[in-house]
Amino acid sequence: MAALGRPRGAIGASDGVKIGVLTDMSGIFSDNTGPGMVMATRMAVEDFGGSVEGRPIEVIFADHQNKPDVAAAIARDWIATQSVDVIVDAVGTAVALAVQSLAAAKDRVLLNVGSGGSDLTGRACTPVSVQWVWDTYAVGTILGQAMVDRGAKTFFFVTADYTYGEQMQRDATRAILAAGGQVVGRTRHPFGMTDFSSIMLEAASSKADVVVLANAGKDTINAVKSATEFRLTADGRQSLAGLIGIREIRALGLSTAQGVVTPSFFYWDRDEETRKFADRFIKRTGFMPGELQAGGYSAVFHYLKAVAKAGTKDARTVVRSMKSLPVSDFFAPHGTLREDGRMIHDLYLVQVKSPAESRNEWDLMRILATYPGEKVFRPLQDGGCPLVVGG
Numbered sequence: 001m002a003a004l005g006r007p008r009g010a011i012g013a014s015d016g017v018k019i020g021v022l023t024d025m026s027g028i029f030s031d032n033t034g035p036g037m038v039m040a041t042r043m044a045v046e047d048f049g050g051s052v053e054g055r056p057i058e059v060i061f062a063d064h065q066n067k068p069d070v071a072a073a074i075a076r077d078w079i080a081t082q083s084v085d086v087i088v089d090a091v092g093t094a095v096a097l098a099v100q101s102l103a104a105a106k107d108r109v110l111l112n113v114g115s116g117g118s119d120l121t122g123r124a125c126t127p128v129s130v131q132w133v134w135d136t137y138a139v140g141t142i143l144g145q146a147m148v149d150r151g152a153k154t155f156f157f158v159t160a161d162y163t164y165g166e167q168m169q170r171d172a173t174r175a176i177l178a179a180g181g182q183v184v185g186r187t188r189h190p191f192g193m194t195d196f197s198s199i200m201l202e203a204a205s206s207k208a209d210v211v212v213l214a215n216a217g218k219d220t221i222n223a224v225k226s227a228t229e230f231r232l233t234a235d236g237r238q239s240l241a242g243l244i245g246i247r248e249i250r251a252l253g254l255s256t257a258q259g260v261v262t263p264s265f266f267y268w269d270r271d272e273e274t275r276k277f278a279d280r281f282i283k284r285t286g287f288m289p290g291e292l293q294a295g296g297y298s299a300v301f302h303y304l305k306a307v308a309k310a311g312t313k314d315a316r317t318v319v320r321s322m323k324s325l326p327v328s329d330f331f332a333p334h335g336t337l338r339e340d341g342r343m344i345h346d347l348y349l350v351q352v353k354s355p356a357e358s359r360n361e362w363d364l365m366r367i368l369a370t371y372p373g374e375k376v377f378r379p380l381q382d383g384g385c386p387l388v389v390g391g
Contacts, residue, residue, distance in 0.1 A: 015055060015083070016051065016052065016055035016056040016057055016058060017052050017055070017056075017057045017058070017085050017086070017304070017307060017313060018057075018058045018060070018082065018083055018084045018085050018086075019041060019045070019057065019058065019059045019060070019084070019085070019086050019088060019300065020059075020060050020061065020062070020075070020078045020082075020084040020086070020087050020088065021037055021038050021041050021059065021060070021061035021062075021087075021088045021089055021296075022061070022062055022064050022071060022074060022075060022078075022087050022088065022089055022090050022095075022099065023037045023038070023061065023062075023063065023064065023088075023089040023090075023091055023114065024063065024064065024065075024066055024091050024092065024114075025061070025062075025063035026063060027063075027065065027066045027217075028066070028191075028192060028216070028217030028218040028219060029066070029091045029092065029114060029216065029217045030217075031217070031245065031247040031248060031251070031290070032091075032114065032216075032217065032245040032247065032248070032290050032291075032292050032293070033089055033091045033113070033114045033292050033293070033296075035285070036281075036285055036287070036289065036290065036293040037088070037089050037091075037113065037114070037292065037293055037296045038059070038061045039281070039284055039285050039293070040281070040289065040293040040294065040296040040297040040300070041059050041061075041088055041296055041297070041300050042059055043280070043281070043284070043297055044296075044297045044298075044300035044301040044304070045057045045059060045300065045304070047301065048301060048304045048305075052304060052307050052308050053308065053311070057304070060078075060082070060084070062074045062078075064090075064092075064095055066092050066095065066191075067095070068092075068094045068095050068097070068098035069098070071090065071092075071095040071098055071099050072098045072099060072102055075087055075099050075102050075103065075108075076102060076106075079102075079106045079108055084108065085108065085109065085313045085315075086108065086109040086110070086111060086303055086315075086318075087099060087103060087108060087109070087110050087111070088111045088113060088296060088299065088300060089111070089112075089113045089114050089115075089292075089296060090110060090112055090113075090114065090115050091113070091114025091115055091292070092114070092115060092164070093115050093116060093117030093119075093120070093162075093163040093164040093167065094162060094163040094164075095115065096110075096112050096114075096115030096117065096120055097117065097119070097120065097124055097163070100112070100120060100124060100126055100129045101124075101126075103126070103128055103129060103315070104126035104127070104128050104129065107128065107314070107315045107316065108128065108315050109128050109129070109130075109303065109315045109318055109319060110126075110128060110129040110130075111129075111130055111132060111296075111299040111300065111303060112129060112130060112131040112132060113132050113133055113292055113295050113296045113299055114133070114292045114296075115131070115164075116133075116134050116135050116136050116139065116164060116167075116168075116243075117135065117136060117163055117164060117167045118135040118136045118137040118138075118167055118171055118378060118383070119167065120135070120341075121135065121338075121340045121341045121342040121378075121383060121385060122340075122378070122383035122384050122385055123383070123384040123385065123386075125340050125341050125383070125385035125386065125387055126341070126387075127315075127316050127319060127387060128315040128316055128319055129319075129341050130299070130319065130322065130337060130341040130342075130343060131341055131342050131343065132295050132296075132298065132299040132343045133265050133266075133291060133292055133295035133299075133343075134243075134263075134265050134291070134295075134347075135342070135377070135378075136164070136167040136168040136170070136171040136172075137171045137377060137378040138263070138347055138373075138376045138377050138378075139168065139171070139172070139243055139263045140168065140170075140171030140172035140173070140174060140175045141171070141175045141376045141377075142175075142263040142347060142349055142371060142376060143172050143175065143176075143212060143241050143242075143263060144172050144173075144174070144175025144176035144177075144178065144179050144181060145175055145178075145179045146261075146263075146349045146368075146369065146371075147176075147181070147209075147210050147239075147241055147261070148176065148179035148180060148181045149179070151209075152181060152209040152210045152239070153180075153181055153182060153209055154181065154182050154183075154184045154206075154207070154208045154209045154210070155172075155176050155181055155182070155183050155184065155208050155209065155210045155211075155212055156183075156184055156185045156186065156187075156203050156206040156208035156210070156211050156212065157169050157172070157173075157183065157185070157186035157187070157212050157214050158186075158187060158189065158196070158199055158200075158203060158211060158212065158213050158214065158215065158223055159186055159187065159188050159189070159214040159215065160188070160189060160190075160191060160214060160215035160216065160219055161188040161189060161190055161191065162191050164215075164216060165188070165214045165215055168214040168243075169186065169212075169214045172212055172214065184206050184207075184208050185202070185203075185206040185208065187199055187202055187203070189215070189219070191219070192218070192219065193219055193222065194222055195222075195226070196222055196223045196225075196226035196227075197226055197229075197230070199223070199226070200223070200226045200227050200229075200230045200232055201230060203227075203232065203238075204230060204232050204238070207237070207238075208238065209237075209238060209239065210238070210239050210240075210241050211227065211232065211238060211239070211240050211241070212241050212242060213240065213241070213242030213243075213244075214242065215242070216243060217248070218248075220242055220243070220244050220248060221244075221248050221251060221252055223242075224240060224244070224252055224256060224257055224260060225252065225256060227240055228256045228257075233259060239259065239260075239261060240259070240260045240261070241260070241261045241262065242260070242262060243262055243263060244257070244260060244262045244352075245290040245291065245292070246267075246268070246288055246290050246291075246362070246364060246365070247287060247288075247290060249352055249364045249365070250287075250361070250362070250364060254352065254353060254354060254355045254358055254364065255355055257352045258352050258353065258354040258355070259351065259352060259354075260351070260352045261349065261350070261351050261352075261368075262349075262350055262351075262352075262365075263347055263348070263349060263350075264291060264347070264348045264349070264350045264365070264367075265291040265295065265345070265347055265348070266289075266290075266291035266294045266295065266331055267291075267348060267350060267365060267367060268288045268289060268294075268362070269362075269363065270348075270367065271330075273329075273330035273333075274294075274330050274331075276330070277289065277294065277297070277330050281293070281294075282362075288362045294330070294331050295331055297331065298327070298329050298330075298331035298332060299343075301329065302322055302325065302327055302329075302337075303318065303322060305325060306318050306319075306321035306322040306324075306325060307321070309321050309324075309325065319341070322337055323337045323338070323339065325337075327343060327345070331345070332345035332346070333346075334346070335373075338380055339380065339385075339387055339388055339389075340380060340383055340385035340387055340388055341385075341387075342377055342378075342380075342383075344373035344374060344377055345373045346370055346371065346372060346373055347370075347371045347373060347376050348367050348368075348369065348370055348371070349367070349368045349369045349371070350365040350366060350367050350368060351365065351366055351368055352364060352365055353365060353366055
């Protein structure tokens, strides 16, 4: 009778909170998410105290292999047989869209961390999902506006032929045109491409001021390598810009990656608080946290705070609780979670250092500018999210 009397999702005497990290453990995004995302989640749980209302918090994880059908099958099994309350990461926009739809149907929370498609908080938004770190609209805004502000006039896109690449090119093109720039060419490549020689020759022949890499993970690594081999930026007439993480830069080496300009949502050496977290993280993993891993910690900790406040695990109630709480941590000191599920926080434009400028193996970037989230993320009314009144 006591069990029947508890509200749906209430944290009872015999259960706790179960977190499922659904990520890329071995593919092209694994350096930026993967094992580091699992560790960041565990650190957030430990720092929260390991329990909610005296009940334990459990973390499990799985590799979705960057396949939406695999991700959906894992999420469905987690919900049906393992009582998972919240799914974390879902890196890859196509993966996230598949899992987000399932989470909404099954009333489970989805913390989108690695996935960046702006449609996740636009027309595909749900009352049980949030997008914590980045999206293609914000990246496109910075790449377009900032590069035009720095003197660029013409742009050429090297675009991954899947959902993220399409949305990235779309959103960056909007920003470039709005800032007075011009797109002079574009080319597509398949997921997991290794040889970018012909593509970089085409990019070089375009004579565009900026070659925008609308790809991610190891695709970006291979593209930068090829650009360096073909001396795309050697004479200073062209520059490379895209989304590239700290471990990708370290893998490339500064002699190869130097000068690349990238939007960033977190940098470990930004201030004292980020350095404290980074020091703890590297002792556990052997590498510095990237923006997605730091964001994963932030999202999970905030979720747990919301569960404790709400006194329930019911997905819609918890997400409403998350939206009512301010975000204030090393990742986002002044963050807010909007009605559409978009977490608003500062963004940065950074540039990869030269070997001569680096003080140690992880001193890889300099912050060129800081952008308030309100100026960079898509306006609330413009996304087409059905949760937004008047949107």
